[in-house]
Amino acid sequence: MICVALPGLAVSTEQGQLTGQGLEGYYRAGRRLLSRCRVRVAGQEPLVVQARMTSADRACFVGTLRAAPHGGPDPDVVVERIRSADGTERLTLHSAATRPLRLPVEVALGTDLSDLGAIAAGVVAPDLPASVHDSGLRWSCATASSYVTADPPPADALASAGLLRWDFDVPAGGSVTVELRVHLDGAGPVRAVGRAATNPLAPARATGDDPRVPTLLSTSIEDLRALLVRDPAHPTDTHLAAGAPWRCGLAPAEALVAARMTLSLGTRLAAGTLRTLARTQVTGQGPRSGLIPGPRRDAGAHLPPSCTATEATLLFPVLLAEARRWGLPDQETEELLPAAERCLTWLFRAVAQHPYLPDPQPGGPVRCETQAQAHRAARLGADLLDACGRPGGSELREWAGTLRARFRQDFWTDDPAGGRPAAALAPDGRPLWYLGASAVHLLDTGLLGGGEYAPGLLDQAQTEQLARLLGSPVMDCGWGLRGLGAKETGHNPFGHRSGAVRVHETAIAVAGLAAAGHEKEAGSLLRGVLAAAGAFGHRLPEMYAGDQRTEGSAPLPHPAACRPAAAAAAAGVLMLTTTVGIRPDAPAGTVTLRPLHSAPLGEIGLSGLRVAGAPFSVRVSRLGLAMVEEAADALQLRV
Numbered sequence: 231m232i233c234v235a236l237p238g239l240a241v242s243t244e245q246g247q248l249t250g251q252g253l254e255g256y257y258r259a260g261r262r263l264l265s266r267c268r269v270r271v272a273g274q275e276p277l278v279v280q281a282r283m284t285s286a287d288r289a290c291f292v293g294t295l296r297a298a299p300h301g302g303p304d305p306d307v308v309v310e311r312i313r314s315a316d317g318t319e320r321l322t323l324h325s326a327a328t329r330p331l332r333l334p335v336e337v338a339l340g341t342d343l344s345d346l347g348a349i350a351a352g353v354v355a356p357d358l359p360a361s362v363h364d365s366g367l368r369w370s371c372a373t374a375s376s377y378v379t380a381d382p383p384p385a386d387a388l389a390s391a392g393l394l395r396w397d398f399d400v401p402a403g404g405s406v407t408v409e410l411r412v413h414l415d416g417a418g419p420v421r422a423v424g425r426a427a428t429n430p431l432a433p434a435r436a437t438g439d440d441p442r443v444p445t446l447l448s449t450s451i452e453d454l455r456a457l458l459v460r461d462p463a464h465p466t467d468t469h470l471a472a473g474a475p476w477r478c479g480l481a482p483a484e485a486l487v488a489a490r491m492t493l494s495l496g497t498r499l500a501a502g503t504l505r506t507l508a509r510t511q512v513t514g515q516g517p518r519s520g521l522i523p524g525p526r527r528d529a530g531a532h533l534p535p536s537c538t539a540t541e542a543t544l545l546f547p548v549l550l551a552e553a554r555r556w557g558l559p560d561q562e563t564e565e566l567l568p569a570a571e572r573c574l575t576w577l578f579r580a581v582a583q584h585p586y587l588p589d590p591q592p593g594g595p596v597r598c599e600t601q602a603q604a605h606r607a608a609r610l611g612a613d614l615l616d617a618c619g620r621p622g623g624s625e626l627r628e629w630a631g632t633l634r635a636r637f638r639q640d641f642w643t644d645d646p647a648g649g650r651p652a653a654a655l656a657p658d659g660r661p662l663w664y665l666g667a668s669a670v671h672l673l674d675t676g677l678l679g680g681g682e683y684a685p686g687l688l689d690q691a692q693t694e695q696l697a698r699l700l701g702s703p704v705m706d707c708g709w710g711l712r713g714l715g716a717k718e719t720g721h722n723p724f725g726h727r728s729g730a731v732r733v734h735e736t737a738i739a740v741a742g743l744a745a746a747g748h749e750k751e752a753g754s755l756l757r758g759v760l761a762a763a764g765a766f767g768h769r770l771p772e773m774y775a776g777d778q779r780t781e782g783s784a785p786l787p788h789p790a791a792c793r794p795a796a797a798a799a800a801a802g803v804l805m806l807t808t809t810v811g812i813r814p815d816a817p818a819g820t821v822t823l824r825p826l827h828s829a830p831l832g833e834i835g836l837s838g839l840r841v842a843g844a845p846f847s848v849r850v851s852r853l854g855l856a857m858v859e860e861a862a863d864a865l866q867l868r869v
Contacts, residue, residue: 234456235287235315235422244281246291263376266340276309286456287315316420317412375415423458430498439832450802453794467502473792482542491800496840508569520576530727531720551610557816557842595654602671665715673742681813681822701751708779710736737801753830816842827854
């Protein structure tokens with residue numbers, strides 16, 4: 231159970247006790263401030279009968295015990311334990327006894343002050359010695375110190391045992407409370423961005439026939455807010471961390487993906503993410519000039535690791551162009567335009583000697599998804615440059631047209647089953663014919679003006695065939711889209727790019743299939759993820775096993791998945807907004823609605839969204855008919 235309000239984090243099992251095992255503990259900015267917090271009441275550890283998340287940053291554990299002598303088999307003390315990501319642990323003892331009780335309480339504390347990365351790598355450090363500090367205990371190492379305070383102060387504080395003790399006289403039917411606070415020495419209290427008044431995400435709400443929809447939307451937005459991080463040097467700019475507990479820092483490609491998927495909640499997150507990444511952009515001369523740096527990422531069993539720097543660089547102008555359509559103010563667009571131009575210049579320079587955008591590693595493959603992302607960047611980048619009166623748009627469109635013609639020749643094969651795209655071209659030009667979720671990027675063509683999507687690399691017949699493939703049981707496992715087709719060599723339901731369901735890729739498929747008019751396949755994937763979300767308390771993980779769904783089954787968690795994860799939470803927002811089909815063009819003062827006419831979730835209403843800087847609400851009936859209920863006064867509905 232992970233409580234998140236970055237930079238604060240609290241990790242525990244459903245038993246509630248912090249034992250120091252694995253990742254358990256309170257963290258701040260990636261350092262474990264407290265690893266052990268074991269509570270005993272009247273010499274007993276409470277028996278936990280309920281553990282639940284009450285919000286993204288808070289968990290509640292309820293335990294029971296028998297304290298009164300000769301009281302029979304029924305518990306007479308309830309121990310409620312509320313854990314918050316900000317470092318607060320509140321213990322409340324409720325007595326149901328018919329006479330007063332004297333309840334000794336002991337809390338055993340300890341920490342190793344280890345770095346999260348070291349813990350995740352399996353490094354086990356010994357507990358540090360404690361010293362008595364104020365109304366609690368303190369620990370120090372060469373690089374940091376932490377301490378715990380208690381209210382009320384303990385009757386005894388034993389540094390050698392790491393123990394705090396109280397003796398409470400509890401009246402019949404009465405209660406007592408102890409509050410522990412975990413502190414990083416020299417730092418103020420945790421101030422989570424998502425709780426601040428400047429939080430960039432609109433508080434959208436959902437209603438409708440399916441009772442799971444409101445919960446999924448509210449939980450997704452709550453998780454996104456919990457993962458918001460400020461740029462330390464520019465605190466007005468926020469972006470999303472990739473996920474907890476493993477990846478609480480900036481992952482450029484995933485931050486851009488999540489910001490793009492949540493444009494319906496406003497453009498402020500997109501603007502903050504773009505400004506943050508523009509400051510990291512490679513400048514000067516050379517082949518890397520204009521690149522947004524990023525790490526390499528595993529690409530599964532068939533391909534070498536891919537470069538997220540390429541993905542982020544291609545996403546930057548796409549996000550800026552689409553944020554402008556959603557209502558990003560002209561001034562902010564102009565400020566970010568030079569960085570987008572540098573990204574597009576890098577792209578044009580990288581393809582000057584090649585028919586395709588090559589892999590940055592010498593001798594690497596030519597990846598299908600990279601070509602789709604480059605084509606989208608060229609088309610939307612050209613649209614952005616033209617709109618802002620900058621040169622270069624016609625050259626980008628010309629290259630995109632050349633790429634499209636060449637791609638259809640080299641990357642597509644016709645066979646008796648209808649054909650399929652290659653996942654990549656080997657260095658010798660040989661196509662690699664396996665079917666994976668990376669093909670969904672061929673459907674993600676990007677939003678242009680007038681509510682129209684840019685043309686993609688595939689023609690209509692090829693798009694229809696790809697839709698059939700993605701909707702087949704080979705790819706759709708019933709819980710979402712498998713990362714690799716079930717019949718492909720190397721398929722592994724837990725392989726995080728070779729068979730597991732990666733939620734954000736399923737969301738891209740849902741949106742792309744819906745935009746291309748393939749509602750049956752889009753609806754099936756959407757309902758599958760919604761069913762899986764229920765099994766995870768509607769807090770969607772980064773990924774889960776791609777086992778086939780059967781009657782009475784449940785999706786299997788992936789042990790290495792982040793939960794919450796920014797891209798997965800953003801995917802929940804994107805899939806629900808896809809059902810109502812919002813296509814804004816704020817510069818033209820219009821919005822187009824293209825809802826799913828099959829209404830896969832029945833009637834659905836979304837309110838509190840943002841279009842053109844103003845609240846936007848829409849409802850889609852069970853017949854798939856859309857009606858705008860709230861919008862900016864100057865915004866016109868385009869048919």
